Amino acid sequence: MPATTAHPATTASVGIIGAGITGLTAAFQLRRAGIATTVYEAAARPGGVICSFREGPWLAEGGPNTILDTSPVIGQLIGELGLVGRRLDSRPEATARYVVRDGRPVPLPSSGPKFFVSPLFSWKAKSRLLAEPFIPRAESEESVADFVRRRLGQEFLDYAIDPLVTGIYAGDPAALSIQHAFPRVYAQEDQYGSLIRGQIFGARERKRRGEVSKANAKKFSFDQGLQVLPDALAQALGQDLHLNCRIDGIQPTQSGWCLNGRHGDQPLTAEHRVVLFCGTAHTLARLQIDVPGAPSLQPLGSVNYPPVSSVVLGFRRGDVDHPCEGFGMLIPHREGFGILGTIFSSSLFTGRAPEDHLTLTVYVGGVRNADKAALPDTELIDLVRRDLNRLLGVRGAPVYSHITRWPAAIPQYDVGYGNHKALLDQLESKAPGLFIAGHYRDGVALSDSLGTGTRTAERIVGYLNPKIPTKPQAAP
Ligand SMILES: Cc1cc2nc3c(=O)[nH]c(=O)nc-3n(C[C@H](O)[C@H](O)[C@H](O)COP(=O)(O)OP(=O)(O)OC[C@H]3O[C@@H](n4cnc5c(N)ncnc54)[C@H](O)[C@@H]3O)c2cc1C
Numbered sequence: 001m002p003a004t005t006a007h008p009a010t011t012a013s014v015g016i017i018g019a020g021i022t023g024l025t026a027a028f029q030l031r032r033a034g035i036a037t038t039v040y041e042a043a044a045r046p047g048g049v050i051c052s053f054r055e056g057p058w059l060a061e062g063g064p065n066t067i068l069d070t071s072p073v074i075g076q077l078i079g080e081l082g083l084v085g086r087r088l089d090s091r092p093e094a095t096a097r098y099v100v101r102d103g104r105p106v107p108l109p110s111s112g113p114k115f116f117v118s119p120l121f122s123w124k125a126k127s128r129l130l131a132e133p134f135i136p137r138a139e140s141e142e143s144v145a146d147f148v149r150r151r152l153g154q155e156f157l158d159y160a161i162d163p164l165v166t167g168i169y170a171g172d173p174a175a176l177s178i179q180h181a182f183p184r185v186y187a188q189e190d191q192y193g194s195l196i197r198g199q200i201f202g203a204r205e206r207k208r209r210g211e212v213s214k215a216n217a218k219k220f221s222f223d224q225g226l227q228v229l230p231d232a233l234a235q236a237l238g239q240d241l242h243l244n245c246r247i248d249g250i251q252p253t254q255s256g257w258c259l260n261g262r263h264g265d266q267p268l269t270a271e272h273r274v275v276l277f278c279g280t281a282h283t284l285a286r287l288q289i290d291v292p293g294a295p296s297l298q299p300l301g302s303v304n305y306p307p308v309s310s311v312v313l314g315f316r317r318g319d320v321d322h323p324c325e326g327f328g329m330l331i332p333h334r335e336g337f338g339i340l341g342t343i344f345s346s347s348l349f350t351g352r353a354p355e356d357h358l359t360l361t362v363y364v365g366g367v368r369n370a371d372k373a374a375l376p377d378t379e380l381i382d383l384v385r386r387d388l389n390r391l392l393g394v395r396g397a398p399v400y401s402h403i404t405r406w407p408a409a410i411p412q413y414d415v416g417y418g419n420h421k422a423l424l425d426q427l428e429s430k431a432p433g434l435f436i437a438g439h440y441r442d443g444v445a446l447s448d449s450l451g452t453g454t455r456t457a458e459r460i461v462g463y464l465n466p467k468i469p470t471k472p473q474a475a476p
Contacts, residue, residue: 014460015040015259015272017247020048021446022438023278024233025077025453026460031236032080033461038270039237040259042246042279046234049409050446052225053402057354059225060312062404065343065361066090067226068217070447072210073454081232083222090219094348096326099163100337105322105329105391108160125155133194143415147178147186151195163330166340169444170308170366171412172333180413180421183443184213214445219327221349226446249288250275256433274433274460278453280305281411281420281440291431295423303420303440305408307373308365311384312345314400317356321393324358329391338372339364339387357399360388367412377403411440435460 014030016023019041030037045051049063069075078087098105101120109115116126135151142150144165148157157173165173169181179186188198206213222228234241245268247261256273277284285301328343343361346353353359362384365373375383381401388394424436435456442452 013038013272014274014276015257015270016276016278017259018048018278018280018438019043019046019230019234019241019243020278020438020449021050021230021233022048022449022453022456023276024230024237025450026276026278026437026457027237027240028077028081028233029454029457030460031240033457035461035464037237037240038272039241040245040247040261040268040270041241041243042283044243046241046243047227047230049406050226050230051404052227054224055400055402057357058312058314058359058400058402059345059352060359060402060404061221061225061345061361062310062312062402063406064226064446065345066219066221066348067229067446067450068214068219070212070214070217071451074447074450077450077454078229081229081236083228083232086222086224086228088221088223088349088351090221090327090348091350094326094344098326098329099159100329100331100335100391101159103335103390120159121155125153128153128156129196133196135194137189137193141415141418142178144173144176144178144181146174147189148173151189158332158334162332162334163341166333166366167330169410169412170306170340170363171410172367175304175367175412175414177413177415177417180417214447217447219348223351247287249290250277250434251290252431252433274435274464276435276437276456276460278438280408280438282408284436284440289427289431289434291427291434294430295426297423297427299423300420300440304367304412304414305410306365306367306370306412308340308363308406308409309373309375309380310404310406311362311364311380312359312400312402312404313362313381313384313388313398314353314357314359315394315398316396317358319394319396320358321395322391324360324392328361331391333368337387337391338369338383340366340369342388342392353400359400360392360394362388365409373405410444413444433463435463 013036016027016039019039023039027037027039051062053060078084097108099108099120106120109118132151145157148161162173165171188195188202192198192201245263247259249260251258257275259270261268281300281303285297324344325347326344327348330341331337340363345361346359424441437452437456439449442448
């Protein structure tokens with residue numbers, strides 16, 4: 001790419017900032033709609049936090065591990081990319097999830113009858129659930145912890161929701177907003193006055209829309225890990241994906257927008273009719289956007305993205321007492337361990353470890369253990385081995401290891417997050433032709449990114465061709 005580029009803004013071209021899964025999905029859908037699209041990515045590779053490492057028989061995921069197949073949009077995308085044959089569903093046997101209680105992994109009950117006989121919850125906690133349908137709605141925005149304590153009780157918070165929050169956000173239920181971090185759960189109380197009633201009626205609604213709840217959705221990856229998906233999207237973009245291109249500013253022009261930034265150490269300028277920003281909340285806060293009347297985006301710089309280190313270790317099968325069959329193990333904060341949880345990666349997907357070995361993916365850090373994520377490699381591995389020894393009877397030294405560090409991993413949708421979302425709405429209303437999408441707006445799961453990338457592309461098509469009706473926006 002030349003040091004200075006100019007794309008004529010008079011054609012209906014779209015410039016996308018960020019080649020994470022959100023930006024790449026939007027680009028693919030726009031090009032399918034016949035709209036010229038260019039993607040600018042600051043890093044040297046596409047995929048954002050998705051990064052898979054194949055080293056001989058080992059496969060390590062440095063970022064996310066699984067996609068939840070919640071919507072028909074996801075299967076369509078995979079089909080159109082020609083990836084159906086490379087999709088790898090999780091092994092049907094690998095359904096067990098463990099939650100640590102009193103220092104040992106206990107299976108999370110997978111059905112109503114199993115819940116009633118499970119040692120994970122006391123009889124007092126189980127009978128407390130009977131009161132749930134009769135508890136009134138909250139009067140103001142609540143944290144996840146306050147919401148769950150009020151509706152389901154303290155024990156359910158400690159041993160069901162706290163580990164779930166750790167697994168999704170590496171977060172703190174006392175800080176996260178129920179409304180913004182778990183909008184579907186919040187909507188159950190809002191619409192039906194009860195989570196139990198909401199479960200029943202919400203399932204009917206989803207069935208009508210052809211969607212599947214996150215709890216029931218199939219989990220999948222690809223033969224060479226999740227990186228296969230961004231790589232295929234990047235390949236479809238060809239020359240229109242520009243790596244090592246960081247965008248620092250966006251200015252309106254008479255016919256669209258001018259992007260300014262750096263391509264390596266060279267200045268970069270490009271013009272587009274429409275711009276879609278799919279970076280992170282922190283980079284958006286730093287972006288210079290010269291639009292009269294637009295709100296200051298500086299508050300987005302305060303969105304909490306805690307550090308997380310992903311430690312993938314391979315062991316000889318004979319050195320591990322626990323069968324490690326299933327999805328993995330989550331650890332409630334009050335149990336006092338240094339690690340957040342473990343995915344049984346080689347049980348979940350085939351082709352991740354050599355015969356007679358297993359791969360465990362362990363997360364360290366998050367909001368409540370941020371300092372541990374920054375430990376030097378040897379101390380980090382020692383901490384992980386100590387906890388795995390106590391919890392799963394892992395005895396021998398690892399025969400394979402791969403560490404990936406995320407200094408700013410996952411945005412926390414804390415109480416008051418609505419103010420950040422309102423800023424993004426205001427910016428879009430003051431700057432027609434500038435669109436914002438990504439994990440800090442519409443949900444942190446990959447299924448959310450695939451959905452929001454697709455829906456935002458539809459919004460852009462509608463903006464460029466106002467006579468084409470856009471599909472109604474689905475709930476996030
Ligand atoms: C450790 C970890 C584990 C996870 N596990 C799971 C999981 O198992 N399942 C799941 O569903 N989700 C998981 N997630 C969440 C999910 O992976 C992310 O929310 C999702 O991938 C975010 O995609 P994105 O495109 O919105 O953002 P990102 O992946 O962050 O991509 C944004 C891109 O924009 C680029 N960029 C930013 N600013 C600029 C700029 N100014 N100019 C040019 N480029 C710019 C960045 O370099 C980056 O490539 C996990 C996340 C992490 C960190």
